[in-house]
Amino acid sequence: MTIEAALRVGVIALVAVVLRWLAARAITRGVAGMRRREIGSKRVDARASAVASVFSNLTTWTVVVIAVLLALGEVDVQLAPLLAGAGVAGVAIGFGAQSLVRDVLAGIFVLIEDQYGVGDTVDLGEATGEVESVGLRITTVRDIDGTLWYVRNGEIARVGNMSQDYAVARIEVPVALKADLHEAENVALEAAREAIKDEAIAAKVIGEPQMLGVQTMSSDQVTLRLTLKTKPNAQWSVQRRLRREILRAYDENGIELPYPQLRASAGAE
Secondary structure, eight states, rough: OOOHHEEEEHHHHHHHOOOOHHHHHHHHHHHHHHHHHSSOOOHHHHHHHHHHHHHHHHHHHHHHHHHHHHHHHTTTOOOOOOOOOOHHHHHHHHHTTHHHHHHHHHHHHHHHHHHHOOOOEOOOOOOEEEEEEEEEOOOOOOTSSEEEEEEEGGGGOOOSSSSSSOEEEEEEEOOTTTSSSSHHHHHHHHHHHHTSHHHHHHHTSSSSOEEEEEEEEEOOOOOEEEEESSTTTOHHHHHHHHHHHHHHHHHHHOOOSHHHHHHHHHOOO
C-alpha cells in the first residue's frame, strides 16, 4: 500500500467516524423531541429507546459497509467478485430468514406508527391482554389469567388497541318488559351521575354518562345501554361500579328486573 493510498483510507475512516457521530447526534435529538412531545411514561421511553436502537444500528452498519468498500477499492482489491459472492450469500440468507426479516420490519412499523405500547390493553387475534414488552421481533402480552403470550410481530394481522387515548365504559342493564322504560332510563342515568362524584371514580372518567336507550328486546326483557368515556384501561372498573349503583337504584325505586333473584341480590349489597 502506497502512502497516498494509506492517506486516502485514513480520510475515508475519518469521514465515516464523523458521519456516524452526526447521525448519532441527530437520532439523539429526534428521540429527545419524541419524549418532549409525548407524556413521559414507560411506554414512551420504551418506544423511544427501541426506535433509537433501530436507527442507530442501521446507520452504523450503512456507514461501516460503505467505508469498508471504499477502503478496499483504494488498496486495489477487486470488489466485483466480492460483491457477487456477497450477493449470492445474501440471497441464500434471505430465503432462510424470511420470517425473521418480516418480524423485524413489522416491529419497526409498530414502533414508528405507535400502534401499541407497554401498558396498553390490546387484542392481537390469538392473544388479548396487557402489553408487557414490544421488541423488534416479539411482542409479549399478559392475558387476564396471567398467561404470558409471545407473539411474533410478523404474524400480527390486525391490532385492536383498547386503551389508546381513551376508552368507553359500556353498561347494559336488563329491565322487565312491563317496567316504565322512561323512568328506568332516568334512574340509571342519575345513578351513574351520582357514582362518578366519588373521587375514586371521578379520577378515571372523561365527561358525563350518556343514556343511549333501548339496545335489545327479547321475550322477557329489555336491555338499556349507557356509555361513559374513561381514561385508558379504566373502563372495566368504572363499568363494575356503575352496574352496582344502577342495580341499587333500581331496587330503591322499585324498577322491576326480568329475574326476581337479581333484585334480591341487588338489595342485599
